[in-house]
Amino acid sequence: MSETVIGWSDDLYTGNTIIDTQHQFLFTLLDKMEKDATSDSVKLILTEIANYTTTHFCDEEALMSKEKFPDLVHHRILHASLIHEVTLLQEQASQHKLSNWVHVHRFLKEWLREHICNEDLTFSRFVQEK
Numbered sequence: 001m002s003e004t005v006i007g008w009s010d011d012l013y014t015g016n017t018i019i020d021t022q023h024q025f026l027f028t029l030l031d032k033m034e035k036d037a038t039s040d041s042v043k044l045i046l047t048e049i050a051n052y053t054t055t056h057f058c059d060e061e062a063l064m065s066k067e068k069f070p071d072l073v074h075h076r077i078l079h080a081s082l083i084h085e086v087t088l089l090q091e092q093a094s095q096h097k098l099s100n101w102v103h104v105h106r107f108l109k110e111w112l113r114e115h116i117c118n119e120d121l122t123f124s125r126f127v128q129e130k
C-alpha cells in the first residue's frame, strides 16, 4: 500500500469562499478516486474532475482578471498545462492504456496542493494587501 497523500488542510484557505469551496470539492473528488482506485468508475470520476477543474479555473481566472492580478498570464499557463495533462489521462483511460490509478490520484492531489500553496495563496495575499 502506498503512503497517503495529504488532501485538504486548513492552511489551504485562500479566504475566498467560492474558491475554497471549489478546492475542497476537488479534493473530495480525488478522495473518491482513491477509494475507487480499482474500479471502472474512476474513469467517470476523472471526467468529473476534468469538467469541474475547467469550471474552477475559469472562475479563478475571472476573479484574478477582476482584481488585476499581475501574474494572471503565468497562472493561466499553469492551469492550461494541468488541463492538458488531464486530457491526456482521459485519452489514455478511454484507450484502456491507464491502469495505475493510484499514480494518477497521487499526481493530481500533489499538483492541486502545490498549486494552491504556491500560486493561489500568492493571489490571495495580493488581494489582501491591495
Ligand SMILES: [Fe+2]
Residues within 6 Å of the ligand: 060, 075, 079, 115, 119, 120
Ligand atoms: Fe489556480
